[in-house]
Amino acid sequence: MTVMANAAHKAGRRLLRDFAEVEQLQVSVKGPSDFVSQADMRAEQTLKEELAKARPGYAFLMEESGASGSENWTWRWVVDPLDGTTNFLHGMPHWAISIGLERRLADGTVEVHAGLVYAPAVDEMFWAEKGTGAFMNERRLRVSARREIHEAVFATGIPFAAASAARRNAFSRTLAALMPQVAGIRRFGAASLDLAWVAHGRFDGYWELSIKPWDICAGLILVKEAGGYATDVEQGDPLETGNVVAANPHLHAKLREVAAEGMSRAGA
Incomplete structure (x- = not known):
């Protein structure tokens, strides 16, 4: 270190x-x-x-x-x-x-x-x-202790112009499903800090698709060592797939479920 x-x-x-x-x-x-x-x-x-x-x-x-x-x-x-x-x-x-x-x-x-x-x-x-x-x-650091999704603030990354249509659609569907359920969604534009802030408890969770390993490698271990979960949206390794869901233990499964549904419905 x-x-x-x-x-x-x-x-x-x-x-x-x-x-x-x-x-x-x-x-x-x-x-x-x-x-x-x-x-x-x-x-x-x-x-x-x-x-x-x-x-x-x-x-x-x-x-x-x-x-x-x-x-x-x-x-x-x-x-x-x-x-x-x-x-x-x-x-x-x-x-x-x-x-x-x-x-x-x-x-x-x-x-x-x-x-x-x-x-x-x-x-x-x-x-x-x-x-x-x-x-x-x-x-x-410890991840947040919030259990209820209506109290949660999540972070994400918004796909830009080079992203595939499937990825843009997956993001839009996930966002549309989450927005009515949560206290807020933030897009601050630095994935490493999104993960660090999950570890800190500033964010309750974070998801993003098609992100590079250098953006999330350090952040993944920060979340895990702070007591949270950091996984692929489905069953793979986020460093290989580029799809990541990180959250405290109470909210991870729900956030992952919504993100996976968004990917499935969009054909991503």
């Missing part, structure tokens, strides 16, 4: 400088509504250098540069250097660095061993290691 925290703090300081001068950043478009800036690239390079220096044998899966290192890795960093790029580029302080650490076991299965989500603009660092609990800075 010290290695991860040091790397995140170093990258975070540079991101804060870029955030203060965001109007001067060069920005390119990867796809519809999908941006990458100089800030993303510089942060990713800093994280890769710091993590590789501390753990030279570990492989990488990074948002901008992809996979690197040995294909037969035992340990792998899964990194999003700037989750919430659109927020960042619009001067909104809701963005984060996400670092997950995967371990390949002797039987070939892969587990998330540790995760860190750092929000530099508010200096909140969420972190967890398997079997040791989840924390924000030095505070121990």
